[in-house]
Amino acid sequence: MDRRMLLLLSLTCAVGVGNVYFPQAVGPLVAAALDAPQESAAHVVTATQLGYTAGIFLLVPLGDRIPYRPLLVALLGLAGAGLVAAGCAPALGPLVAASGLVGLTTVAAQLVAPLAAGLVGEDRRGAVMGTLLSGSLAGMLLARTFSATLGERLGWRAPYLVAAAVVLLLAAVLARTLPATDPPSGHPYRSLLAEPLRLWRGEPDLRRSCLYQATVFAGFSAVWTCMALLLTGPSYGLGVHAVGLVALVNAVTILCTPLAGRQVDRRGADAVNLVCLLAVLAAAALLAVGSRGGTPGLAALVAGTLLLDVAMQSGMIANQARVFALRADARARLNTAYMTCAYAGGSAGSWLGVRVHGLAGWGGVCALVAALAGVALARHLTVLRRARPGVPPSLRCAPRDPGRGRGPVPGGTGPGRPAPSGGSGRRAARTR
Template structure:
């Protein structure tokens, strides 16, 4: 343990605080995702094309990736409680500005600032990982990840339903109020943690880039998440265009209903954490890659239209949501086990790359839908996930995975 590393404060986490932190993860990350459900309403209100309005989702995710890179490393350098409070306050003000924006340019600028500042989940996750013993780390990460998943998926229902009935500005204004209240609550209850390092800010950023180059397990986690998360983002960005287009002719509220179906994946995250604790991250990653490939196949049924198409969309989106979120638990458990004194910087490198992949997925998904239709989006998802499968280790990691499976079977023999 380095001179500036604080020991795990298990007692400081308690039983209720992880639940509050999970709620905080959900509320804050929702700010990145609810714009995906209301872009058709924004296009109609501001008189721009649907593709131009969909750019809002892309710039918000790019802002999120940039915010992770520039702000999350400060979690190793500064006390996390005031850092979280400041970030939430800035996010609340940016959401208010977006909700009042009179034109597309100001909306895109405010959306970018929302993405930059709403990185609180990526500060809370390494904080929680450092407050528990290693054998419970996967379970606690899974709890926070469940909140994160709920925020990602329910955000679309929140945005779609409110946008349909109250206009596209309502989700922004309500999110601004919720985020402001969250800033007060976390400022009161988060434990005080000592900084893990006294390195200067430029050193923190340089360390993040260096660890991406030197930490093999970090790069593996990044690659698994970028490919699957990119496919996930392409699906959710394009499905709003499909549902509100000529094939279905439905409103944004329908996108919200689909998101409620996908929200079932939030119940898998705590279980995924226990699987990681028991079987290891590699095996969970392999299951998730297989699930994402199956999702791409099921989603092709969305081209049918009608009730059959909606069932295929709901089932496929649920599958890919489960694959992404369970894979996230496995990847972050692997990353947080590498260097306890640098968890925020490790998470910075991992999540920055993840959301760059998500931004690319949103952009490619929109283009694929515009030029090739929904079938093109499904092919894009399948290709991204197939790349992850093609690079899955066939050496020691897979042998270890098979060995664990064999051992489990032998353990149950009489």
């Protein structure tokens, strides 16, 4: 894993994730051009995220059976075709269907993560995951700015067609540059589909990581799906480009995720998760001020979305580090279980956010974010209270001696997992 390869993989994450998020900024343009209610146009975002969830469940497990290079190239090619179909859709129905296809096939980032995890040692895994997540975050944020700006100038179809050209170009580059890898498993496809559920049922650390990310991501999706409704509504009366500008300000989050990855390597996943969940609650309070409108409200919106983005992405790094440490031979399937839950939460958050906004306005959306984060925080505090007395969370998440089995046991002890030894083991963990 040299710098050039890490940069290429980060770019792949950015493009793949950007395809999921850029429709959030052009919803009002789609509604106006296709003569549809804004609530109906929001179905484009929901369909993309539902397709993405289905792609994670159905296609990402193939990373444990098919070499990564041909799999990534094929999926990017199909995603490019779906973007072309979406850009040429004559009505809302075909656009929603094409968006589902785009979401289904643009799962490159979820294949890049297990690929990269197998190319680096445990002592660098958190930092590499943070760098890849910076790429994903760049795609998420800049795609909104790109689509809003381009859509206002050239119409809502232009972002889809430009994204299709970028995806197809990236597929050609990956076909020539990705290293050849051998799949770690020869299990049949049916077995691969069933394995994520078995892993989810058998791994407590996987289940709680799924809960943390699903709830936080649901709140995140609710905020960004309703952001265009708030900024273009009577409180602000701004254009769609305002959504892109808010997202562009939040690009500073890209600088935070590598730092969060290093904190996961140093302090452990549980410690980072605790800080992130508390930060989501603080972000909900800031976002609620945004309903007042005017300059103070806009400043609160920017600060709240920035804090929410940092917390969500940093929590993602902590959760993935915990999950990838469970079984080296099943990282794609572990990532399938984790990401399926996360994006199912995101899809539910988009759906709930639009309906809560219709009933209770922006304040209701902020209350939804706080309630979801509260559920995750209650679970996390329960885990910390049940931990063995005298062992801080940071030590419970510290890596074991590499010669003693599967590697890190994040999140504490569990069935079949020996607890850390006495004082000498704790001193060694602190040294590391």
